[in-house]
Amino acid sequence: ADRADVIDGEAVAAQVRETVAETVERLQSAGVTPGLATVLMSDDPASETYVRMKQRDCADVGIESRHVELDTDAPQSELFETIEELNDDPAIDGILIQRPLTDSVDEPAALRRVDPAKDVDGFHPENVGRLVTGDPRFVPCTPLGIQRLLVEAGVELPGADVVVVGRSELVGKPLANLLLNRGDDADATVTVCHSKTDDLAAHTARADVVVVAAGVPELVTGEMLSSGSTVIDVGINAVGEGDDRKLIGDVDYESASQVVDAITPVPGGVGPMTRAMLLKNTVQAAARQADVELET
Numbered sequence: 001a002d003r004a005d006v007i008d009g010e011a012v013a014a015q016v017r018e019t020v021a022e023t024v025e026r027l028q029s030a031g032v033t034p035g036l037a038t039v040l041m042s043d044d045p046a047s048e049t050y051v052r053m054k055q056r057d058c059a060d061v062g063i064e065s066r067h068v069e070l071d072t073d074a075p076q077s078e079l080f081e082t083i084e085e086l087n088d089d090p091a092i093d094g095i096l097i098q099r100p101l102t103d104s105v106d107e108p109a110a111l112r113r114v115d116p117a118k119d120v121d122g123f124h125p126e127n128v129g130r131l132v133t134g135d136p137r138f139v140p141c142t143p144l145g146i147q148r149l150l151v152e153a154g155v156e157l158p159g160a161d162v163v164v165v166g167r168s169e170l171v172g173k174p175l176a177n178l179l180l181n182r183g184d185d186a187d188a189t190v191t192v193c194h195s196k197t198d199d200l201a202a203h204t205a206r207a208d209v210v211v212v213a214a215g216v217p218e219l220v221t222g223e224m225l226s227s228g229s230t231v232i233d234v235g236i237n238a239v240g241e242g243d244d245r246k247l248i249g250d251v252d253y254e255s256a257s258q259v260v261d262a263i264t265p266v267p268g269g270v271g272p273m274t275r276a277m278l279l280k281n282t283v284q285a286a287a288r289q290a291d292v293e294l295e296t
């Protein structure tokens with residue numbers, strides 16, 4: 001049998017969704033219906049699936065969603081106009097630009113056009129800057145979900161040695177900043193590793209918490225980990241063909257779960273949390289814009 005506890009992301013995500021649904025009800029009694037706009041400008045079938053999932057998640061908790069789909073050969077100006085319209089639309093509280101956008105548009109420029117007060121993905125440079133300076137408004141959904149999982153798993157973050165494997169703008173960097181900030185659910189000592197890190201195993205082996213977001217199947221194995229640690233596996237890698245096709249993480253679950261104290265599964269760990277946190281950010285955007293006070 002495995003020695004590690006399994007951290008159930010589906011269960012924690014269900015709790016988050018329940019709280020969000022209650023918040024939506026409170027907002028509605030104050031006359032506010034939260035609204036999320038999704039913008040798709042890509043032929044990528046995975047992106048289409050993600051957008052559909054996000055809309056369904058919204059419907060489940062009472063958030064209205066509006067979807068705008070642009071032809072991939074439309075001029076960039078059309079995308080920018082769409083964003084401006086959504087920025088100005090009082091029924092829209094959150095705007096999500098589904099990435100990757102088609103190659104012909106300047107993605108960073110598009111993300112900069114989103115009203116920072118509606119930037120529920122937390123990718124606008126103003127929101128990135130606020131996170132880094134310790135005054136966060138919207139934090140990207142995956143790091144936010146990981147922090148919540150660690151808290152729910154009973155990890156004492158203040159003073160913990162956290163090793164983050166991966167330095168992407170989407171996961172690694174914002175997570176490192178979030179856990180480095182001051183606060184009861186933070187105050188960690190954070191090390192960020194990447195592909196040029198000299199001796200990855202030396203870092204992961206001495207950590208209390210290891211978060212792996214590298215996009216490399218089973219990069220981190222049990223041998224690189226220690227007992228007493230908690231492992232969060234962010235990776236989603238499709239391997240195999242046909243009936244053998246399955247999703248695996250960036251951690252070798254078999255060997256890691258023999259060594260560590262607690263670990264997230266793939267699927268069913270970080271993925272559901274990312275989706276739930278988008279809903280949470282959207283209701284917070286609605287509350288702020290309507291000037292309604294919420295308990296967090």
Ligand code: NDP
Nearest residue numbers: 142166167168171194195213214215234235236270271274
């Ligand atoms: P990126 O490809 O943007 O970043 C990967 C990072 O890992 C880079 O910083 C890279 O280093 C580092 N890295 C790559 N190989 C190694 C190695 N051998 N040793 C140490 N570090 C390494 O990926 P993302 O952050 O966007 O995503 C990471 C994974 O998480 C993917 O599998 C993705 O599918 C998944 N994901 C899951 C989400 C969820 O909700 N569960 C949400 C977002 C992503 P360098 O910078 O030097 O290249």
